[in-house]
Amino acid sequence: MPMLRATHLATVKSEVYDVRWEQFNVRRPARIVAVRPCLTGMSVRSAEILDISRGGATLAVSSTAGLPKHYYLNILGLAYRIGCAEAYRRNERISVRFINTMDPEVLRRVVRADFMAGNMEAIEAYRAPRIELRP
Numbered sequence: 001m002p003m004l005r006a007t008h009l010a011t012v013k014s015e016v017y018d019v020r021w022e023q024f025n026v027r028r029p030a031r032i033v034a035v036r037p038c039l040t041g042m043s044v045r046s047a048e049i050l051d052i053s054r055g056g057a058t059l060a061v062s063s064t065a066g067l068p069k070h071y072y073l074n075i076l077g078l079a080y081r082i083g084c085a086e087a088y089r090r091n092e093r094i095s096v097r098f099i100n101t102m103d104p105e106v107l108r109r110v111v112r113a114d115f116m117a118g119n120m121e122a123i124e125a126y127r128a129p130r131i132e133l134r135p
Helices: 104-118 120-127
Strands: 024-035 042-052 056-061 070-075 082-090 093-098
Touching (some): 024 104, 056 082
Antiparallel strands (some): 024 042, 042 056, 056 093, 070 082, 082 093
């Protein structure tokens, strides 16, 4: 972006953009909540979180038409709305950076819920009767 069109915020350093966070592959349903121009309402569309970290996520959506560059991510099952700034958009895949870093406990809950919901092998192994070996 040419400097003439950039704002003073383009030169601000932020931990969110400088740090490489550990990525976790998940398949979590979510919603993208965007405020319409002039605060005339909100638009909501479904998304799927493909991977997530404390600093951002990769999302899959059915269409990016009309989607602004800034919006909220609402992960189903959590009572949080996470402010996002879009980093890049390629077809129906979007990469976002979170405005504030995600709390490690919230990230743990997202990853753990995905593990418990999607990893049937691990769930079955956990439920299987344990055999005690006695000498």
